[in-house]
Amino acid sequence: MSILAWNCRGLGSPPAVRILTDEVKSKNPILVFLVETKARSSRMKGFMRKLEMTQGIDVPRDGMSGGLAMIWKEGADIRFKSCSNSHIDVVVYDEKGRNPWRATGFYGHPDARKRHISWSLLETLKKQCDMPWVVFGDFNEITHPDEKLGWADRDADQMRKFRDCLSVCGLNDLGFVGSRFTWCNGRFGDQRTLVRLDRVVANEGWLANFSKAQVHHVSMAASDHCLLALFLRKKAPPKKVKKRFFFEAMWIRDERCKEVIEGAWDPLRADVDIQERIKNCQGQLRRWNHGVYGNVNKVLKLK
Known part of the structure; x- marks a missing residue:
């Protein structure tokens, strides 16, 4: 413009x-x-x-x-x-x-x-x-x-x-x-x-x-x-910074975590490289954490 x-x-x-x-x-x-x-x-x-x-x-x-x-x-x-x-x-x-x-x-x-x-x-x-x-x-x-x-x-x-x-x-x-x-x-x-x-x-x-x-x-x-x-160059909206993935120690105590990892890793699919498997596993864990614990940081803060 x-x-x-x-x-x-x-x-x-x-x-x-x-x-x-x-x-x-x-x-x-x-x-x-x-x-x-x-x-x-x-x-x-x-x-x-x-x-x-x-x-x-x-x-x-x-x-x-x-x-x-x-x-x-x-x-x-x-x-x-x-x-x-x-x-x-x-x-x-x-x-x-x-x-x-x-x-x-x-x-x-x-x-x-x-x-x-x-x-x-x-x-x-x-x-x-x-x-x-x-x-x-x-x-x-x-x-x-x-x-x-x-x-x-x-x-x-x-x-x-x-x-x-x-x-x-x-x-x-x-x-x-x-x-x-x-x-x-x-x-x-x-x-x-x-x-x-x-x-x-x-x-x-x-x-x-x-x-x-x-x-x-x-x-x-x-x-x-x-x-x-x-x-006219409008002020750009602040960019969403993607949070880094961290594996929470509390997940180890939950048996369902193992199931999520095994399902996401899918060892039968030999065509998927290691980087793609890691990315898929992170995504599955994020969604599982959100559904089970909500915001894990808030949970830990309350404890």
Whole structure:
């Protein structure tokens, strides 16, 4: 299972559509979140059919810019909560309609002077419910200076406000595999700038369910943003450790033990090797012990 999130900078070019189609086929995501689609609803519907992800929420472009989409395959139990020009919020259920968790695609305001509106929105979304929650997308902000390379330094107050917002919402960065940065301004020399604007964050409840989740930064030739591929690896249930077999001394005093061993060993079957006979004998003794004594350790403890 995976989730894909990408600031595609428009779905008007054939390369963007082709590249995303290839990523969807190879990673088989349960959700795809797109930022800056710059597409009308009619075009998005055709694009969704091409991806074979015909269900979802489309926030149309505003003029010639913007546009968000969260899409998924028909049959997936995904329920819409809310949306705006900056987010799409859904709840994901398993195949039995249980174990819900919340997934929010997010787009931070591109104007730094208005980014406080984005943080207020995220804090409002947090207050709506306390279920396991993961948020992904282009936040248009960084948390520390080392998430930016080149050109002018990022405003320290801007970064602090973003960190404060994540802290208030109880959201932790999932880290990443791949390039340190997710966006490049495409320039060269002293004006070249690389920034980690795109990320995945989640609360403790979500991390407890998906402790093996991993984020990959995937370079995309059709956009100046990397695609985020969030691979959902659920926490594996603890493995049952098979107890070693021990022959209990108390069995010797029971005449039935000899009968069990002789029956399990079966000396007439010459085709069965010694290891198989030992294994069969252990199994027979375990079953006999359980039927006669129950849990032998409890019996010995009581004595």
